[in-house]
Amino acid sequence: MVNTMTLTWEATREFAVMAEYSTYGSVVVLQVNNPPVNSFSYHVRQGLVDGLEKAQRDPAIRSIVIMGKGRTFPAGADVREFGTASAGMMPDLLSVLAAVDTSPKPVVSAIHGTALGGGFELALASHYRLAVPSARVGLPEVHLGILPGAGGTQRLPRVVGVKTAIQMITTGQHIKAQQALSLGLVDKIVQGDLLKEAVSFARSIEGRPVEDRRISQKTVPDAEKVGEVVDAARKTIIRRARGAIAPMTCVQAIQASVLPFDVGMQRERELMAFLMTSWQAPAQQYAFFSEREVRRWSHPRDKRVNFKTAKPRVIKSVGVVGAGTMGVGITISLLQAGLKVVLLEVNKKQLDRGITTIQKTLSQKSASQRMSLLTTTMDYSALSDVDMVIEAVFESMRLKKEVFKKLDSITKPQAILASNTSGLDIDKIAAVTKRPDKVVGTHFFAPANIMRLLENILGKHTSAETIATAMQLGTTIGKVGVLVGNCPGFVGNRMLGPYVTEAVFLLEEGADPQDVDKAIEEFGFAMGPFRMGDLSGLDIGWRGRIEKGLTTEQGPPPATPPLYRRGNRYCPLADMLCMQGRLGQKTGAGWYRYEPGSRAALPDPVVQQMIREYRQEHGFKKRTISSQEIVERCLYPLINEGFHILDEGIAARSMDIDVTYLFGYGWPRHTGGPMYYAEKVVGLEKILRSLESYQAQYPDHHYLQPSPLLRDMVAKGTSLAALGTDSKL
Numbered sequence: 001m002v003n004t005m006t007l008t009w010e011a012t013r014e015f016a017v018m019a020e021y022s023t024y025g026s027v028v029v030l031q032v033n034n035p036p037v038n039s040f041s042y043h044v045r046q047g048l049v050d051g052l053e054k055a056q057r058d059p060a061i062r063s064i065v066i067m068g069k070g071r072t073f074p075a076g077a078d079v080r081e082f083g084t085a086s087a088g089m090m091p092d093l094l095s096v097l098a099a100v101d102t103s104p105k106p107v108v109s110a111i112h113g114t115a116l117g118g119g120f121e122l123a124l125a126s127h128y129r130l131a132v133p134s135a136r137v138g139l140p141e142v143h144l145g146i147l148p149g150a151g152g153t154q155r156l157p158r159v160v161g162v163k164t165a166i167q168m169i170t171t172g173q174h175i176k177a178q179q180a181l182s183l184g185l186v187d188k189i190v191q192g193d194l195l196k197e198a199v200s201f202a203r204s205i206e207g208r209p210v211e212d213r214r215i216s217q218k219t220v221p222d223a224e225k226v227g228e229v230v231d232a233a234r235k236t237i238i239r240r241a242r243g244a245i246a247p248m249t250c251v252q253a254i255q256a257s258v259l260p261f262d263v264g265m266q267r268e269r270e271l272m273a274f275l276m277t278s279w280q281a282p283a284q285q286y287a288f289f290s291e292r293e294v295r296r297w298s299h300p301r302d303k304r305v306n307f308k309t310a311k312p313r314v315i316k317s318v319g320v321v322g323a324g325t326m327g328v329g330i331t332i333s334l335l336q337a338g339l340k341v342v343l344l345e346v347n348k349k350q351l352d353r354g355i356t357t358i359q360k361t362l363s364q365k366s367a368s369q370r371m372s373l374l375t376t377t378m379d380y381s382a383l384s385d386v387d388m389v390i391e392a393v394f395e396s397m398r399l400k401k402e403v404f405k406k407l408d409s410i411t412k413p414q415a416i417l418a419s420n421t422s423g424l425d426i427d428k429i430a431a432v433t434k435r436p437d438k439v440v441g442t443h444f445f446a447p448a449n450i451m452r453l454l455e456n457i458l459g460k461h462t463s464a465e466t467i468a469t470a471m472q473l474g475t476t477i478g479k480v481g482v483l484v485g486n487c488p489g490f491v492g493n494r495m496l497g498p499y500v501t502e503a504v505f506l507l508e509e510g511a512d513p514q515d516v517d518k519a520i521e522e523f524g525f526a527m528g529p530f531r532m533g534d535l536s537g538l539d540i541g542w543r544g545r546i547e548k549g550l551t552t553e554q555g556p557p558p559a560t561p562p563l564y565r566r567g568n569r570y571c572p573l574a575d576m577l578c579m580q581g582r583l584g585q586k587t588g589a590g591w592y593r594y595e596p597g598s599r600a601a602l603p604d605p606v607v608q609q610m611i612r613e614y615r616q617e618h619g620f621k622k623r624t625i626s627s628q629e630i631v632e633r634c635l636y637p638l639i640n641e642g643f644h645i646l647d648e649g650i651a652a653r654s655m656d657i658d659v660t661y662l663f664g665y666g667w668p669r670h671t672g673g674p675m676y677y678a679e680k681v682v683g684l685e686k687i688l689r690s691l692e693s694y695q696a697q698y699p700d701h702h703y704l705q706p707s708p709l710l711r712d713m714v715a716k717g718t719s720l721a722a723l724g725t726d727s728k729l
């Protein structure tokens with residue numbers, strides 16, 4: 001046993017650049033010191049190799065411990081280094097891990113925080129692994145469009161088998177220490193001080209042969225079933241991946257783990273090179289960094305609206321108005337983050353339903369503790385003391401104004417008033433209060449306790465402090481907050497307008513809803529626009545169009561040409577469905593039909609007949625429309641709207657738009673988001689020419705008119721990154 005008192009006395013410390021070398025008698029401890037997550041930049045790799053060589057040379061050293069300094073064991077390769085000169089500089093990670101694996105002196109990895117990617121691969125190359133109870137391990141490279149390319153696809157299946165390795169690597173899941181122990185991925189969970197425990201453990205195994213501890217020398221336990229396992233996995237993975245190439249490539253690499261280690265490693269290297277040079281890997285890495293970069297927000301409206309200078313108010317209690325689907329989801333998110341919530345609903349039945357849903361949704365373990373943070377009420381005066389209120393009532397300007405007037409008179413003067421509107425004018429809502437500087441839009445996405453996006457809307461008078469508070473609240477409740485300006489539909493729903501409109505025009509021309517959905521789903525969306533409409537409820541859009549005066553409950557407004565509204569082309573097919581009571585899944589019929597109790601969208605001959613008659617009545621000739629045209633006709637106008645949004649300063653950077661679509665609208669992550677996809681995958685010039693060509697064919701589809709900004713950027717050859725502010729990307 002190591003004497004804790006003597007540890008500090010025995011330690012002699014020398015510093016390599018980013019891997020500190022300390023000795024504790026016969027044990028060397030190499031501590032990676034590269035904040036914030038100890039990633040393997042070139043200097044860390046060099047430091048580790050130098051430390052390992054030094055330890056081998058010193059006859060007094062009999063064992064080696066590797067650990068991370070600060071918050072974590074290394075969380076993987078330095079992704080910012082990818083594609084730069086230092087990524088290719090030797091020693092690479094493979095040679096660091098080879099030095100660990102072949103070390104004649106036992107190497108112990110002592111894990112705290114998150115041992116991820118190359119970090120976990122380092123641990124797997126070590127002869128022993130210790131972990132603190134809170135540690136997590138995993139190989140999340142698939143989310144970056146690559147595979148665990150430092151032996152992870154070869155070593156992991158040698159411990160847990162091909163089946164579990166496929167599951168872990170293709171989902172990129174993080175495994176808790178206890179589960180890692182039961183899977184044989186760590187040898188021991190240690191309580192107390194990790195350094196002392198690791199040194200003590202290292203001493204205890206000194207002199208033992210390392211050969212039988214080397215995972216690379218083991219064989220895969222379920223090797224004889226590999227064909228069967230891979231076949232079964234292929235089906236689910238291809239469906240789930242929806243066009244992302246990394247998951248299946250990971251499976252191919254894992255499949256090679258039944259071959260001799262060196263042969264499998266060679267296969268892993270080839271497949272890694274294939275992914276690294278694909279267009280998807282940089283897109284997914286862009287998505288990773290953008291998710292973090294949006295935390296550094298600012299807005300062109302006002303230079304005080306900037307994360308660097310604006311300070312949030314402290315929010316301890318939040319009122320939520322409305323116990324409908326959104327209000328309940330928001331309440332659950334707040335409670336899960338440990339905030340006090342006062343949930344107000346004026347309809348008793350609705351309130352009771354909401355409480356039941358909240359109780360059911362909160363996890364068993366912490367339900368009573370979380371529920372104790374909740375007060376429910378039908379009386380506005382219960383909101384008098386909260387720090388912030390989030391209004392989540394029905395999407396009607398009249399109703400929202402009424403609610404805000406009441407809130408303004410009842411809540412304390414410093415309380416922030418937020419509206420969960422999905423597109424109404426924040427300034428009009430703020431105008432009914434005496435505190436427009438404290439009014440902000442907080443647009444959650446359904447189901448609000450699951451969906452990560454929080455679109456925060458800056459009104460004309462919203463103060464920097466108020467926006468900072470909304471952004472901070474997002475972080476507190478685990479959301480990805482994006483700051484946007486005020487305009488109809490904000491960023492997300494505004495861009496959705498052209499997408500849905502063009503999708504419906506495609507029905508006029510010959511496509512069925514299932515043709516459009518199939519093309520969009522093959523592109524990578526979880527759901528096409530018609531299945532999505534049925535899921536959300538077609539009445540939401542219908543009510544919006546009625547409110548805007550584009551239609552009425554009985555049909556087109558009087559004296560309106562059937563296919564035009566305010567001079568723009570208009571397709572009333574969705575209105576016609578709503579007038580028949582076909583509101584989507586909730587009524588058993590919408591664009592599709594649904595068997596009772598089932599969510600499976602079935603093509604409906606009634607809808608097909610309705611569309612046929614509509615085409616006949618209005619003189620549309622049915623034609624065959626390719627998947628490529630469907631994708632371009634739906635997505636390019638959506639992207640084009642993104643350029644209008646940037647041009648108007650509604651979004652500060654294209655990455656704010658990308659993150660909005662990745663986290664709120666199911667845009668496929670492997671394409672980076674709509675703006676990234678436009679620029680880096682398709683090319684801005686091609687998008688422009690394609691819009692021009694469609695516009696020539698459909699001159700009255702106003703969404704096909706290319707944005708002036710897009711034209712200008714193509715003419716000048718400027719890049720989206722150059723438009724943004726504060727971007728590190």
Ligand SMILES: CC/C=C\C=C\CC(=O)SCCNC(=O)CCNC(=O)[C@H](O)C(C)(C)COP(=O)(O)OP(=O)(O)OC[C@H]1O[C@@H](n2cnc3c(N)ncnc32)[C@H](O)[C@@H]1OP(=O)(O)O
Nearest residue numbers: 037039075076077078079080093116117118140149150292
């Ligand atoms: C021959 C080929 C050999 C090897 C190939 C190896 C492949 C890899 O190892 S790829 C990397 C695999 N690892 C990961 O994917 C981990 C990614 N990171 C995370 O999941 C999280 O950051 C976290 C480690 C769990 C920590 O989360 P959290 O505490 O919430 O902090 P964050 O805000 O996410 O991160 C803080 C800060 O660190 C930056 N960062 C995180 N990971 C990396 C990384 N691997 N490389 C570079 N930078 C990283 C992150 O962007 C944040 O930066 P800010 O500037 O503060 O925004």
